[in-house]
Amino acid sequence: MTFHQQAFFHEPTFTVTYLVWDDATRAAAIMDPVLDYAPASARVSTGFADSVLKAATDLGLTVRYVLETHAHADHLSAADHIRRATGAEVVIGEHIGEVQAHFAALFEANDVVPDGSAFGRLVADGDVLDLGETPIRVMHTPGHTAACVTYLIGDAAYVGDTLFMPDYGTARTDFPGGDAVALYRSIRRILALPPETRIFVGHDYLPEGRTTFTWETTVADQRERNVHIRDGVTEAEFVAHRQGRDATLAPPALILPSLQVNIRAGALPPASAHGRVYLKLPVTVG
Secondary structure, X not given: OOXXXXXXXXXXXXXXXXXXXXXXXXXXXXXXXXXXXXXXOOEEEOHHHHHHHHHHHHOOOEEEEEEOOOOOOOOEEOHHHHHHHHOOEEEEEOOHXXXXXXXXXXXXXXXXXXXXXXOOEEEOOOOEEEEOOEEEEEEEOOOOOOOOEEEEEOOEEEEEOOEOOOOOOEOOOOOOOOOHHHHHHHHHHHOOOOOOOEEEEOEOOOOOOOOOOOOEEEHHHHHHHOOOOOOOOOHHHHHHHHHHHHOOOOOXXXXXXXXXXXXOOOOOOOOOOOOOOOOOOOOOOO
């Protein structure tokens, strides 16, 4: 079994999309793809996702899966665009229905059935996907959301938003279904993997003192240096710090448009009778 990967960094949202493929069969997966979105004009476009698709074509790959680590609140997913372009199956954690139920109610998205059926395949802890001769193992890692999963491929763990680079820490847990205790326990499962396991994060934000974006670390490095959850930090200490920090954070800039799209597996809401597509803006008064 030999697999390769290429990372694509979407700087407007600080998101990393991964193209992963099996060397023997050229079967490929695209993980956490981004749909370009201009907030001022509400214009969506596919330039970033198309650059990933072009790379796959240039490498002679067949895209079998779109792997979503969770329903993102900081960028719009290009999963549906890639599915339409390639026929790939969209994969997400089996608890996605809980996330859909909350946000479908918030946005009055009556077209969304909160059972995950908008996606192609729902996966549970311990499931295995075949990427040619390369198995993709699924680890359920809730905490940031109820539906977060980590994908284990060879010597690598793709953790989505659960962990960030060691100098930045861990995911927030104040979204609906988030849970700081669950996050701590999920991360300790990840950090129980062999020390040399490579960890690929879903975002990189530049903390003070660093000027270069990066997205690869290791279990050993996280256990030694992670500013929130290195070895020796107890569950109670982590939960107190995480909840305290979360109370100071503003919502992600794209949370309202992104979740309306992402609970639909990257598809836009249905067009109105006049052919226009609208994203809703729930207003809180007071």
